[in-house]
Amino acid sequence: MAKQRYRAYSEYLREKHGCKVYKLPVNLPVTCPNRDGQMGYGGCIFCGESGAGFETLPEQMSVKAQLEKNMKYIGKRYAAQKFIAYFQNFSNTYMRPKWLEDYLYQANVPGIVEAYISTRPDCISKDHLKVADSFREKTGIEVTFELGLQTVNYHTLAKLNRGHGLAEFIDGVLMVRGAGFGVCAHLILDLPWDNLEDAVENAKVLSALGVGQAKLHSLYIVKGTELARLYVEGSIRLVSMEEYARRAIAFLEHLNPDIVIQRLIGRAPEEETLTANWDTSWWKVKDYIEEQMAAMDTWQGKRFDYLGGKAVRKFL
Numbered sequence: 001m002a003k004q005r006y007r008a009y010s011e012y013l014r015e016k017h018g019c020k021v022y023k024l025p026v027n028l029p030v031t032c033p034n035r036d037g038q039m040g041y042g043g044c045i046f047c048g049e050s051g052a053g054f055e056t057l058p059e060q061m062s063v064k065a066q067l068e069k070n071m072k073y074i075g076k077r078y079a080a081q082k083f084i085a086y087f088q089n090f091s092n093t094y095m096r097p098k099w100l101e102d103y104l105y106q107a108n109v110p111g112i113v114e115a116y117i118s119t120r121p122d123c124i125s126k127d128h129l130k131v132a133d134s135f136r137e138k139t140g141i142e143v144t145f146e147l148g149l150q151t152v153n154y155h156t157l158a159k160l161n162r163g164h165g166l167a168e169f170i171d172g173v174l175m176v177r178g179a180g181f182g183v184c185a186h187l188i189l190d191l192p193w194d195n196l197e198d199a200v201e202n203a204k205v206l207s208a209l210g211v212g213q214a215k216l217h218s219l220y221i222v223k224g225t226e227l228a229r230l231y232v233e234g235s236i237r238l239v240s241m242e243e244y245a246r247r248a249i250a251f252l253e254h255l256n257p258d259i260v261i262q263r264l265i266g267r268a269p270e271e272e273t274l275t276a277n278w279d280t281s282w283w284k285v286k287d288y289i290e291e292q293m294a295a296m297d298t299w300q301g302k303r304f305d306y307l308g309g310k311a312v313r314k315f316l
Contacts, residue, residue, distance in 0.1 A: 005252075006252050019080075022078055032090050032091045033122070045161050046219065046221075047225065068109065093117060097130070101135065115135075116144045118186075143181055144212075145183055145184070146185075147185055149169045150186065153193065153194055156194055177210060184262060196246065199250050199251045214259055216262075220275075221274040248265075253300070257304060
């Protein structure tokens with residue numbers, strides 16, 4: 001059996017629930033504060049008009065209807081027995097806490113064992129967390145918050161028009177973890193203004209904050225976005241697949257080995273992008289990263305030795 005080079009999400013879920021578990025996307029009629037004028041306009045420069053939910057059902061469908069339709073199709077196709085309700089698109093806590101409560105309870109359907117709420121780190125209040133805690137207690141359905149960070153480099157965050165910096169992410173993680181919920185951080189490792197050192201610092205910050213899961217993907221160029229304009233006019237240059245793999249491996253090497261890796265690479269539909277994943281299949285990129293890790297004989301956490309007062313350990 002091949003050595004496990006990183007803590008894969010699929011295996012984590014199987015160990016936790018005893019069977020195959022699949023995330024089902026849920027699309028809500030929400031937006032983001034850097035779109036509606038609260039924190040800015042236009043949204044993140046990489047985000048299209050449909051947000052990040054390439055495979056979501058129409059937001060006009062109820063949460064229950066979306067879950068039941070996806071559950072029927074995906075359960076049969078992928079032999080999944082339990083499911084996660086994944087509130088995926090845009091910022092799913094950018095709403096009144098009461099609205100979030102209503103949406104969460106619509107996800108309380110047979111077969112759903114967890115709920116994941118994808119949002120921005122500056123869109124979570126204590127009232128949102130109270131709602132999620134009550135839902136968890138009454139239904140037994142676990143709740144995890146997926147926070148979009150993309151990079152710890154706050155200069156790059158400004159270029160992305162995120163409308164928040166690193167401090168807001170730290171605050172969001174501390175709030176969510178303090179309320180007893182899990183955190184997954186989203187990262188783009190090949191942003192044009194970042195380098196290998198930023199990839200390593202991403203791992204260090206997530207490890208120091210006690211984030212439980214990480215989700216990685218490369219930079220897609222979605223048609224009609226500000227990023228697409230910069231790409232077409234030649235103002236930005238994308239890194240190679242080999243460089244992305246180098247950054248992903250360095251990230252993993254410096255990451256706490258207990259952190260679960262939801263994915264090493266994402267995917268996007270060809271018809272909506274100018275380029276994605278170097279015009280190759282996502283699984284080929286994933287395989288390449290894993291092959292490189294094996295060739296280097298490296299693994300997640302190999303260089304996780306920088307916390308806990310490293311500089312003074314020689315005196316202890």
